[in-house]
Amino acid sequence: MTEVPTRRRAAPAAKTATASKTAGTAKPPMRDALVAAAFQLFPERGFEQTTVDDIVALAGVGRRSFFRYFPSKEDVVFPDHERCLADMTEFLDASADGDDPVARVCDAARLVLRMYAENPAFSVQRYQLTKKVPGLRGYELSVVWRYERTLAGYLRGRYADRTDGTIRADVIAASVVAAHNNALRSWLRGGGRDDAAALTDQALDLVMRTWSGEPADGAGATPPPEDDVVVVITRRSTPLWRVVRDVEAAFDEN
Amino acid sequence: MTEVPTRRRAAPAAKTATASKTAGTAKPPMRDALVAAAFQLFPERGFEQTTVDDIVALAGVGRRSFFRYFPSKEDVVFPDHERCLADMTEFLDASADGDDPVARVCDAARLVLRMYAENPAFSVQRYQLTKKVPGLRGYELSVVWRYERTLAGYLRGRYADRTDGTIRADVIAASVVAAHNNALRSWLRGGGRDDAAALTDQALDLVMRTWSGEPADGAGATPPPEDDVVVVITRRSTPLWRVVRDVEAAFDEN
DNA sequence: TCAGCAGAAGGCACTCAGTACCTCTGATTA
DNA sequence: TAATCAGAGGTACTGAGTGCCTTCTGCTGA
Numbered sequence: 001m002t003e004v005p006t007r008r009r010a011a012p013a014a015k016t017a018t019a020s021k022t023a024g025t026a027k028p029p030m031r032d033a034l035v036a037a038a039f040q041l042f043p044e045r046g047f048e049q050t051t052v053d054d055i056v057a058l059a060g061v062g063r064r065s066f067f068r069y070f071p072s073k074e075d076v077v078f079p080d081h082e083r084c085l086a087d088m089t090e091f092l093d094a095s096a097d098g099d100d101p102v103a104r105v106c107d108a109a110r111l112v113l114r115m116y117a118e119n120p121a122f123s124v125q126r127y128q129l130t131k132k133v134p135g136l137r138g139y140e141l142s143v144v145w146r147y148e149r150t151l152a153g154y155l156r157g158r159y160a161d162r163t164d165g166t167i168r169a170d171v172i173a174a175s176v177v178a179a180h181n182n183a184l185r186s187w188l189r190g191g192g193r194d195d196a197a198a199l200t201d202q203a204l205d206l207v208m209r210t211w212s213g214e215p216a217d218g219a220g221a222t223p224p225p226e227d228d229v230v231v232v233i234t235r236r237s238t239p240l241w242r243v244v245r246d247v248e249a250a251f252d253e254n
Numbered sequence: 255m256t257e258v259p260t261r262r263r264a265a266p267a268a269k270t271a272t273a274s275k276t277a278g279t280a281k282p283p284m285r286d287a288l289v290a291a292a293f294q295l296f297p298e299r300g301f302e303q304t305t306v307d308d309i310v311a312l313a314g315v316g317r318r319s320f321f322r323y324f325p326s327k328e329d330v331v332f333p334d335h336e337r338c339l340a341d342m343t344e345f346l347d348a349s350a351d352g353d354d355p356v357a358r359v360c361d362a363a364r365l366v367l368r369m370y371a372e373n374p375a376f377s378v379q380r381y382q383l384t385k386k387v388p389g390l391r392g393y394e395l396s397v398v399w400r401y402e403r404t405l406a407g408y409l410r411g412r413y414a415d416r417t418d419g420t421i422r423a424d425v426i427a428a429s430v431v432a433a434h435n436n437a438l439r440s441w442l443r444g445g446g447r448d449d450a451a452a453l454t455d456q457a458l459d460l461v462m463r464t465w466s467g468e469p470a471d472g473a474g475a476t477p478p479p480e481d482d483v484v485v486v487i488t489r490r491s492t493p494l495w496r497v498v499r500d501v502e503a504a505f506d507e508n
Numbered sequence: 509t510c511a512g513c514a515g516a517a518g519g520c521a522c523t524c525a526g527t528a529c530c531t532c533t534g535a536t537t538a
Numbered sequence: 539t540a541a542t543c544a545g546a547g548g549t550a551c552t553g554a555g556t557g558c559c560t561t562c563t564g565c566t567g568a
Binding site for chain 2: 549
Binding site for chain 3: 064065068
């Protein structure tokens with residue numbers, strides 16, 4: 001049996017969810033059954049060699065039902081992105097004017113990585129698929145594009161007063177997505193065993209250092225003022241709490 | 255009637271056949287006839303409402319021939335990208351080590367815009383299509399992705415000696431593509447009447463100012479060289495939890 | 509308790525993209 | 539003139555995706 005992403009989604013299955021409450025044990029909703037069946041077959045035969053008929057036969061449901069839950073065969077490979085996209089939109093909508101816009105979109109990108117990291121085995125399996133199937137790669141690109149446009153839309157709003165607002169928004173959004181994808185891919189290549197959050201932070205750090213805290217209109221990438229930089233030199237053997245204390249002290253200086 | 259990239263009507267195919275032998279990459283006229291027929295029908299009925307049978311009927315050729323020239327129905331909408339991609343690869347391969355890598359990829363991006371600008375009417379018509387047909391947008395994304403990977407591949411080579419080489423390459427490539435697309439879209443929205451080159455220069459200027467001429471190998475939490483010493487470079491504005499995470503990640507490395 | 513209702517699921521038939529395989533035709537060459 | 543070869547057409551097939559209708563099931567109100 002194959003792992004299935006966290007059970008969150010369920011627009012059509014909402015009724016079933018409440019109904020299953022009375023029934024005690026929830027029977028696996030059809031959507032999850034289809035994903036499970038698909039991800040049992042894909043690694044065996046490959047994506048293209050697996051027909052929708054194969055999937056519905058294994059799941060024991062009618063063919064027509066497949067397309068009720070997934071508009072296309074590709075959609076079954078990315079069952080959670082709609083939800084994640086909604087989360088990201090919501091997260092950005094909840095942003096305050098005082099926030100650093102760049103930091104905000106970086107945090108929004110972290111939501112996506114968190115979704116992947118919630119089910120490492122599933123994510124890695126999917127990565128194996130998307131790597132070799134051009135159709136799936138194309139689908140993934142359109143998903144990524146929607147994330148990028150969401151981030152860019154937010155930034156365009158925040159940079160509305162700048163003359164170079166839209167282009168700056170687009171470029172920063174692209175940078176964030178590229179950095180995120182870089183981290184995500186290296187995490188996936190590592191089999192999902194590394195610390196995904198740390199990888200992401202490291203990748204987004206370049207974006208933050210480059211784009212964050214640029215108030216002036218039309219100014220290039222101004223390196224941060226010297227006094228803002230804190231250098232910490234320590235040893236691996238030092239207890240973490242002591243490092244934290246020292247960093248905190250350095251931050252508080254002046 | 256519709257404009258087509260390189261106009262060559264399909265009539266007696268004999269002479270062109272011998273010509274193509276000498277010219278090497280000269281396009282068979284049937285290919286152009288198919289593109290012309292497609293772009294006559296698409297604006298009338300829409301992309302999805304036009305079947306391949308409609309196109310071949312109008313072009314007066316067999317259905318099988320369509321798929322000999324275009325692997326998919328979408329391909330007929332982007333008949334020149336393969337060539338442009340090859341040009342870009344060639345251009346980057348011809349780069350010298352002394353060149354500024356960022357300036358080089360910006361120039362490579364200009365090649366793409368130049369291709370669009372060669373046939374403004376055709377480009378604008380295609381833009382109208384891709385805007386409203388999700389399938390075509392997806393196809394376009396995969397084309398853009400290939401350009402981006404080409405640029406990133408070049409930059410990865412140029413930044414091979416940097417610790418943050420791959421991520422820097424990916425982020426800069428994404429920035430260049432985003433800036434280019436921003437300019438391209440505003441040119442297309444303007445009906446292809448503005449000065450495309452000027453728009454592109456303006457857009458790429460932000461990328462140049464931001465990324466060009468940054469020799470130093472900057473990094474957040476740099477992985478320890480060989481001994482126990484860990485160097486963390488951060489900024490006061492960075493949230494403490496993130497610093498802690500970076501330090502932790504640096505400690506865990508190796 | 510039952511009729512009726514609504515929504516979820518199944519079934520059927522259809523369109524169309526894309527492929528495999530074969531034939532035909534016309535030009536070139538031995 | 540015969541052999542060959544490449545480009546084009548034709549036929550039949552698979553499989554994704556859709557429209558429409560039927561069936562089932564669980565809920566609700568009389």
